[in-house]
Each structure stands twice: as structure tokens, then as C-alpha cells.
Amino acid sequence: ETGVTQTPRHLVMGMTNKKSLKCEQHLGHNAMYWYKQSAKKPLELMFVYNFKEQTENNSVPSRFSPECPNSSHLFLHLHTLQPEDSALYLCASSQVLAGAHPGTDTQYFGPGTRLTVL
């Protein structure tokens, strides 16, 4: 439907596991985002990358580690997670105009990865 894909779509992991979420955008955008969507809570912005540089980290615990090797790919590395980290993790991308802040433009979302931490 959109040009943003996420893998895997579903992930179940134990608290001692290490896993990674992958996001890829085919829209030629220069900014990418990770969001956490939990039941009965507002969507939470986790990380923002603009031209591969991390521009925002919203006090996310260090057990979440983002990586942006290029403007088309974004990873979220997970280790020693807690059950309360179970949520839908959404990736998004946008085209940021020169001089503007990421997020002022239209964001295109991926389908998300449904993560369950046992």
C-alpha cells in the first residue's frame, strides 16, 4: 500500500533474547522514525533520523538501539526487553524540506511489527 515495509510483521521473544526489527522505505525520503504504539496509550515517538543522523531520542531505554545505515533503511535492535515493551512498533518516513524539522511534513507509515515479550 505504501512504500514503507517492515519485517518481521510479528515477533515473539523472551526477555533474554536479542532481535532486530527492520524498516525499509522506497520513497526516496530523507527522514525515518520509530514509534511505539501500546494499547490504551498514545503513539510514542522513539527515534528520529534525518539524513542518517539521529536527531531525536525521546528518553528511550538503552535496551532499544536504533541503527540507520542509509536513508532507506532503519533498524531497531532489541535486547533484554521487558514484558511491558510488548507493543506495535511502527516505522515511518518523510521528505524533510531544507531548514525544516522532521515531522512537519507528511509521514508515511509501515504496517508495523507486533512484538510480544514473554
Place this chain on the structure above:
Amino acid sequence: AQTVTQSQPEMSVQEAETVTLSCTYDTSENNYYLFWYKQPPSRQMILVIRQEAYKQQNATENRFSVNFQKAAKSFSLKISDSQLGDTAMYFCAFMNTNAGKSTFGDGTTLTVKP
């Protein structure tokens, strides 16, 4: 800090009728953007409509329009001629231009009934 409030957790509307989803926000900023996003069941979130705060004219996209009241810090979404495909969770979002931070509301689940 910015806050976004969607006071209607759930709403329903008959097909072909009009429905209005409310959103209020709190900010001391003057330059910002407001968005409505739609997340259908098990499908990807997509942008419905976007409004720049400096524009007085209300944004419109086909059957979707907003009533932007800057002084009242209100940003409601009106859906005309509701269709079954409009069934989704709708999120109101605020973006502070200066700080580059996004804030989303809790969402409103809209059900369009045949």
C-alpha cells in the same frame, strides 16, 4: 510540553452521514502543524489531512475537512458522506515546528455502520 486531547474514545455513524471528531491541544508555540491520521484495522496508518497553523483557511481533502480554531486550540475533523471504509482509529497529532517534537492524541475509534 504539548498535549493533545481526543475526548471521544469511540464513535459511530451511519453510512452516508456526517461525523465530527474532536481534538484539542495545548501549546504556547505559534508555529506548528496539525495532522489527522487514520489507522484502519490491521492496516497501515495513513495521513488524512494536514494543517499549518499560520494558515487561516481550513484544510480540505475530498470528504474530509477540518475546523481549525487557533485561538481555542481546537482542530476537529469532519467526515462527510461516511463510507464503510472510513472505519478506523483516527489520531490527531501536533508538531512543534521549532522543537521538532510530535505529540499524538489517544485516538478515536470510528465505526461506520451500514
